[in-house]
Amino acid sequence: MEFYGTLGGLCRDRALLVRLFRAGMTGARLNLSHTSLSQCSALLEEHFFPAARQAGVDRPHLIIDLQGPELRLGTLPIPIPIKTGDDILLGQDGLPVPQVVVSSAKPGDQISIDDSAILLEVKKASSSVLLCRVLRGGTLHSRKSLAILGVYPDTPVLTQEDLMNLDLAGQFGVTHILQPFVRGQEDIQALRQALDQRGLGRIQIMAKIENRQGLDHLEEIISAADQLCIARGDLGNSMPLWELPGVQKDIARRCVAAGRDFCLVTQLLWSMEHRPVPTRAEVCDIYNGVLDGASSLMLTGETAAGQYPVRAMEYLVKTAHEAEKGL
Numbered sequence: 001m002e003f004y005g006t007l008g009g010l011c012r013d014r015a016l017l018v019r020l021f022r023a024g025m026t027g028a029r030l031n032l033s034h035t036s037l038s039q040c041s042a043l044l045e046e047h048f049f050p051a052a053r054q055a056g057v058d059r060p061h062l063i064i065d066l067q068g069p070e071l072r073l074g075t076l077p078i079p080i081p082i083k084t085g086d087d088i089l090l091g092q093d094g095l096p097v098p099q100v101v102v103s104s105a106k107p108g109d110q111i112s113i114d115d116s117a118i119l120l121e122v123k124k125a126s127s128s129v130l131l132c133r134v135l136r137g138g139t140l141h142s143r144k145s146l147a148i149l150g151v152y153p154d155t156p157v158l159t160q161e162d163l164m165n166l167d168l169a170g171q172f173g174v175t176h177i178l179q180p181f182v183r184g185q186e187d188i189q190a191l192r193q194a195l196d197q198r199g200l201g202r203i204q205i206m207a208k209i210e211n212r213q214g215l216d217h218l219e220e221i222i223s224a225a226d227q228l229c230i231a232r233g234d235l236g237n238s239m240p241l242w243e244l245p246g247v248q249k250d251i252a253r254r255c256v257a258a259g260r261d262f263c264l265v266t267q268l269l270w271s272m273e274h275r276p277v278p279t280r281a282e283v284c285d286i287y288n289g290v291l292d293g294a295s296s297l298m299l300t301g302e303t304a305a306g307q308y309p310v311r312a313m314e315y316l317v318k319t320a321h322e323a324e325k326g327l
């Protein structure tokens with residue numbers, strides 16, 4: 001099995017990366033919604049690849065997660081607390097959001113931020129600004145994910161930043177690409193074409209299933225992609241959460257039936273961002289994911305921004321190996 005962490009601000013530390021590899025990590029993801037390959041040249045060349053060599057991992061996977069059609073909050077000068085019941089503006093003179101959010105949302109729509117940690121309802125909409133009521137408050141941070149629930153604005157398959165990152169993917173040793181919000185086989189064909197044009201046909205495409213559009217076109221996505229990724233953060237925004245386990249199991253079953261590898265990601269050990277020991281529910285989730293056929297497991301905030309990244313990797317790897325004994 002492959003075990004991945006996400007490289008965040010924490011990971012500009014070779015000693016930490018050596019410990020993650022020694023704990024069983026076989027590769028890592030760079031979320032290019034928060035950084036770019038050019039900004040990460042020192043992280044990759046001076047820390048990531050040397051750490052892998054030092055830990056005896058010959059060919060670490062380097063996975064880039066593109067921006068694609070995903071919507072995100074813009075950059076905030078400082079984190080902003082918002083309270084349940086407050087009214088806030090999105091767009092002109094308010095919080096920075098992509099213009100397509102302002103033009104697509106209508107009164108009554110709900111907007112989730114940071115995988116639904118924060119929830120807004122649109123009260124009034126004009127062509128430049130949305131007045132929203134805060135249904136669930138919290139603290140807003142830069143570049144957190146944003147979704148208009150049930151609304152799918154027409155956004156490009158690849159952003160300008162994505163194309164610039166693809167230009168550098170060969171020289172930085174990228175082995176896999178996580179393609180976000182895949183809507184059908186055309187999205188995958190567009191990425192494959194962009195890779196072929198750059199002589200990067202060897203890079204594996206991992207199609208992220210993150211919303212209803214992906215679910216509705218699952219069969220063709222399974223055929224077109226090299227691997228799938230069950231991206232439970234955004235996928236969980238697109239349905240009542242109690243439906244998510246059944247949907248995860250259905251995707252897993254269909255991947256296994258088609259002989260397609262799949263990766264399981266998000267909140268596998270979420271509590272370990274702040275606690276040294278996982279919950280019983282988290283280790284059971286990992287164990288079940290392996291029994292359901294996951295070929296890789298990926299940590300996100302646990303290694304990118306958490307307090308116990310190495311312990312989290314150890315729990316991930318040990319729990320998965322225990323589950324493999326039952327296969």
Ligand SMILES: Nc1ncnc2c1ncn2[C@@H]1O[C@H](COP(=O)(O)OP(=O)(O)O)[C@@H](O)[C@H]1O
Pocket residue numbers: 006007008009031033034035143144145300301304305
């Ligand atoms: N390259 C990075 N630099 C700084 N912080 C990062 C980076 N990657 C991730 N993070 C932080 O870790 C959090 C969890 O990572 P991830 O799951 O990849 O992001 P998100 O949930 O925003 O898609 C991010 O929201 C961000 O706060």
Ligand SMILES: C=C(OP(=O)(O)O)C(=O)O
Pocket residue numbers: 031033065145180210230231232233234235265266300
């Ligand atoms: C891993 C995921 O993607 P992102 O971190 O880009 O929201 C997810 O949605 O589960």
